[in-house]
Amino acid sequence: MNKTYLNDFHQRNNGHLVDFAGWEMPINYGSQINEHNTVRADVGIFDVSHMAVFDFYGSNQVEFLKYLIPNDVTKILHTKRALYSPLLNEEGGILDDLIVYHLGNENFRIISNCGTREQNYACFQKVASEFDVQIDFKSDASIIALQGPNSMKNLSSLYDIKLEKFHLYQDEEVMIARTGYTGELGVEIISDANKGLEIWNYFISKGIQPIGLAARDTLRLEAGFNLYGSDMTVENNPYDSNLEWTVDQSEQDRDYIGKKALKHLQDTKNRLVGFYTDARGVLRSGTKVSFEGGEGVITSGTWSPTFKKNIGFCRVTKNFPKIGKSILRDKEINLHFCETNFLKYLK
Amino acid sequence: MAEVPSNLKFLESHEWARLEEDGTVTVGISDHAQELLGDIVFVELPDIGKEVTQSGDTAIVESVKAASDVYSPLSGEITEINEALIDNPEIINTSPYESGWFFKIKPQDISEMDKLLDAQAYESSSES
Numbered sequence: 001m002n003k004t005y006l007n008d009f010h011q012r013n014n015g016h017l018v019d020f021a022g023w024e025m026p027i028n029y030g031s032q033i034n035e036h037n038t039v040r041a042d043v044g045i046f047d048v049s050h051m052a053v054f055d056f057y058g059s060n061q062v063e064f065l066k067y068l069i070p071n072d073v074t075k076i077l078h079t080k081r082a083l084y085s086p087l088l089n090e091e092g093g094i095l096d097d098l099i100v101y102h103l104g105n106e107n108f109r110i111i112s113n114c115g116t117r118e119q120n121y122a123c124f125q126k127v128a129s130e131f132d133v134q135i136d137f138k139s140d141a142s143i144i145a146l147q148g149p150n151s152m153k154n155l156s157s158l159y160d161i162k163l164e165k166f167h168l169y170q171d172e173e174v175m176i177a178r179t180g181y182t183g184e185l186g187v188e189i190i191s192d193a194n195k196g197l198e199i200w201n202y203f204i205s206k207g208i209q210p211i212g213l214a215a216r217d218t219l220r221l222e223a224g225f226n227l228y229g230s231d232m233t234v235e236n237n238p239y240d241s242n243l244e245w246t247v248d249q250s251e252q253d254r255d256y257i258g259k260k261a262l263k264h265l266q267d268t269k270n271r272l273v274g275f276y277t278d279a280r281g282v283l284r285s286g287t288k289v290s291f292e293g294g295e296g297v298i299t300s301g302t303w304s305p306t307f308k309k310n311i312g313f314c315r316v317t318k319n320f321p322k323i324g325k326s327i328l329r330d331k332e333i334n335l336h337f338c339e340t341n342f343l344k345y346l347k
Numbered sequence: 348m349a350e351v352p353s354n355l356k357f358l359e360s361h362e363w364a365r366l367e368e369d370g371t372v373t374v375g376i377s378d379h380a381q382e383l384l385g386d387i388v389f390v391e392l393p394d395i396g397k398e399v400t401q402s403g404d405t406a407i408v409e410s411v412k413a414a415s416d417v418y419s420p421l422s423g424e425i426t427e428i429n430e431a432l433i434d435n436p437e438i439i440n441t442s443p444y445e446s447g448w449f450f451k452i453k454p455q456d457i458s459e460m461d462k463l464l465d466a467q468a469y470e471s472s473s474e475s
Contacts, residue, residue, distance in 0.1 A: 016385075031440070032411055033386040214385065218411065280389050282409060303388040303411045329391070329407065329414075 004049035005142060005193035006200060013210060020213060021115035023050040028212035035215035036305040039182055043148035044211035045203050052117035053141040053190060054110045054124060057134040061108050064131035065100060067256050068124070070238065072248035076102045082166045082177050085246050086238055087112070087120065088258030092265050093234040094241060096120055097226065099179060103170055111143065111190070113228050127257070142196020146203065147186030147211075147219075155187060158202060163187065174199070181216060183223025183343050218302050221311060224274065224341030230285055231272060231299040231313050237262065240270035240315065242340065269317050272299065274340040275324065276311045279333035283326055289314050289335060291324035298326075307346045351377065352444050356420065356460055357469035358402065363444065364420035364463060367451075372421055372460075375448040376408060376439065379473045384410035387436045392428040392450060399425060399452065401459050406449050408439065421459045423452040 002023045010017060015026030026047070028035060038044050056064070065073040071085035080102055087095045096119070098112035112120050121137050128135055146155060155161070159176060161169045168177040173195045180186040189199060204210065217227070226232050232241040239247075239262075247262060248254075275298075277283065287298040296316030304311040316324075316337070324335040339345045355363040361380035365373045381387065391407040399405045399419040406417035428450045432438060439447035454460075464472060 016382075028385060031386050033437075214411065280391070282388070282411075282414065303409075305411075 002050070004047055005140070005197060006047045006049065009200070009204075009210075010047070015210075015212065020050065023114055025050055026210070026212040027214045029210055032212060032214035032218070033305045035209060035211045036218050038209045039148045039184055039211055039215065039219055040306055041149070043146065043150040043154055044209045044215075045200065046145040046147065046211050046216060047200070048143045048145055048188075048216075049141060049193075049196065050114040051143055052112050052114065052120060053138040053143065054112070054121070055136040055138065056108050056110075056128070057136065058132050059106075060131045061133055062106050064128060064133040065108060066254055067131070068127050069098075069100065070248060070256055070258060070262070071246045072250065072254065073100055073102070073108070075248070076100070077106065080104050080168050080170065082168060082179050086232075086241075086243055087123065088238070088262075089234065090258060090261060092237045092258040092261035094228070094232045094236050094238065094243075095123065095234060097228050097232070101168060101175065101177060103168075103175065109175070109190075115229060140193045142189075142191050142193050142199075144189045144196060144200055144203075145180055145182075145186060146189065146208075147180045147182040147184050149185055151184070151186040154203065154206060154208060157206075158199065181223075181225055182219040183225070183341075184219075218305055221300055221302055221313070222304055222306055222342045224339065224343070226272070226313075227300060236315075237265045237268065239265055239268045240272070242272045270315055271318050271320070272313050272340060273316050273320060274311065274338045274342060274345065275314055275335045276304075276307070276309055276338060276342070276346065277326075277333055277335045278309055279328055281328045282310045283312060283328055283335075285312075287326055289316070289324045289326045291316070291321055291337075293317075293319050293321070296320070296324075304342065307342060311342050311346075313340055351466040351470050353466045355444070355466055356463035357466070358418055358420050358463060359469070359472050360418050361473065362418055362420050364460065366457070366460065370453070371426055371451045372423070372454050373448050373451050374420055375443060376417060377469070377473070378443045381440050381443045381447070384408065384415060385412045386410055387439045390432045390436050390439070390449070392430075392432065393425045395425050395428060397425045399423060401462070408436075417449060419452065420463055421452055421454045422456060423454040425450050426453050427451040
């Protein structure tokens with residue numbers, strides 16, 4: 001199994017290691033609920049080095065990226081910052097979601113999911129060859145996420161920088177971006193493994209709690225972020241995954257992978273919506289829901305440590321009302337539909 | 348992991364049974380089971396007076412990660428349930444062998460205890 005450079009740390013610190021898409025990763029270090037609450041109230045640190053880092057070289061990267069993804073990379077050319085986008089196939093199906101970072105001078109980096117790394121590498125290589133762009137698929141990258149209301153305060157003792165949301169700082173050793181997957185203030189710090197270990201050990205020595213992937217999942221769900229493989233797959237398009245905002249149509253002349261197919265998919269009747277219920281139990285992914293005039297299926301479901309109830313996302317037909325039903329352990333229960341961003345909606 | 352108490356008997360599916368002085372049997376899940384489940388957020392307990400059978404599903408324990416059936420180690424009648432678990436199911440995580448017990452049974456046939464694993468046998472079965 002693949003291991004990140006922090007595997008020893010996880011083992012020594014009570015990390016419950018599981019197989020995560022072929023990587024041995026910590027699911028928690030004891031209690032995932034305590035870890036979740038620590039990130040919401042204070043600050044926590046995540047090893048997400050299993051994700052894939054691609055650096056690009058060559059003078060034609062802008063044109064390459066304009067064709068590669070539906071979101072328009074020219075939005076971030078004027079400054080060093082990050083742009084979220086799905087990666088599509090020609091049919092408009094979602095192959096993955098990723099973040100493009102403009103490192104300045106029209107040089108770019110992409111970070112994408114772990115389980116799709118080989119697929120993405122093959123896709124990038126194929127497109128890059130048409131644009132004379134070279135790819136460096138980093139094998140020793142460190143990605144550390146520092147997240148929580150006290151994250152910037154803790155970062156400042158190491159890097160005294162101010163960053164707007166999605167903006168990034170870079171020096172010879174690190175790239176620090178105001179991005180994350182928790183809905184909290186925070187950064188993601190990308191470097192090589194040696195520098196990563198130094199940074200990780202520094203934050204641990206300051207008493208910052210390491211957070212496992214289980215809490216990462218409940219944090220992202222509460223914040224309304226899709227998880228690739230659950231809330232969207234290659235069977236879904238950006239419109240039925242609430243990602244129409246990433247499909248940039250402003251430059252009519254720009255062609256990109258999936259553009260033609262998306263024209264016919266705009267009228268999709270499906271939508272991702274949040275749900276919550278006070279029923280005693282957790283409705284999990286794959287469970288059917290019904291409501292007056294339609295039905296749907298749960299794509300993610302969990303117990304929310306912040307709101308202390310069952311929350312999740314489901315894919316429903318667009319005419320959904322406020323209330324729905326589902327079956328939990330042979331009992332009919334009521335659901336409330338709401339926005340996917342529970343942090344905003346249920347606060 | 349905490350040591351498995353030697354006065355308990357086990358099902359391979361991680362339930363423990365303890366014979367009390369009054370002849371009832373207290374049932375819970377093992378430390379190993381709570382660790383596998385992670386943070387527990389719900390339990391569903393049987394009604395008092397319910398007749399249960401050995402290895403029959405009797406309660407449900409649900410963590411953030413997954414829901415799981417709890418099987419009764421013995422046949423008999425439910426005489427008491429641990430109502431504290433309904434509002435504070437995390438007690439199972441912190442005290443699986445004491446405060447985190449699930450229910451008590453008046454056993455129908457105490458010799459069913461002999462079919463259960465002793466602590467040592469359970470420990471080696473849960474390690475594999």
